[in-house]
Amino acid sequence: MTETYFKTLNTSSKLYLHLAKKESNVTKRKSFALSVIINSWVLLEANTNYLSEILAKAKVESHERALLLDKELKLNDDGFFIEIRSHSPTLKRVLFILRRFSTIDIGEFKKTEIWQNIQNCEKIRNDLIHPKTITKRYLERQITVKKAEEFRTNIISFIKMINKKVLNKEIILD
Numbered sequence: 001m002t003e004t005y006f007k008t009l010n011t012s013s014k015l016y017l018h019l020a021k022k023e024s025n026v027t028k029r030k031s032f033a034l035s036v037i038i039n040s041w042v043l044l045e046a047n048t049n050y051l052s053e054i055l056a057k058a059k060v061e062s063h064e065r066a067l068l069l070d071k072e073l074k075l076n077d078d079g080f081f082i083e084i085r086s087h088s089p090t091l092k093r094v095l096f097i098l099r100r101f102s103t104i105d106i107g108e109f110k111k112t113e114i115w116q117n118i119q120n121c122e123k124i125r126n127d128l129i130h131p132k133t134i135t136k137r138y139l140e141r142q143i144t145v146k147k148a149e150e151f152r153t154n155i156i157s158f159i160k161m162i163n164k165k166v167l168n169k170e171i172i173l174d
Helices: 003-022 026-055 062-068 090-101 113-129 136-142 145-167
Strands: 071-075 081-085
Touching: 003 026, 003 145, 026 062, 026 090, 026 113, 026 145, 062 071, 062 090, 090 113, 090 145, 113 136, 113 145
Parallel strands: none
Antiparallel strands: 071 081
């Protein structure tokens, strides 16, 4: 995965935000705002997968490598460990990456505003991607231009922080 893909996702969420701010039709405005949210979360997942691929090449234990590559080790019928496809939630994998590859104290980190913000983003993402009941009231409260802009800002801040703490590298997103 390349930085070009990140830039495309970033540009996409920025473009949808711009369109949402200019749109007078409520339905279209909400559609653009929803696209900001979805593209922003995909950007976080893509960044997490990118970091995972890089870090899986480091000197890590086999179970850590498997986790980073969305796999897990299982014992087969012949007594051998095999890798099977698995999936860890994005934020759990990010916490593992921060705990294992940075100096962040996870207990203290979970008390920070940036962590609270990203958990709120995850809740909104989960509500939208795995809807149980999406009511008109929910749409009016969560799918607004202001909320979409906050969501995007929180995702970008989180990505920048992760890259700085883990890779000691600035990532250019705006």
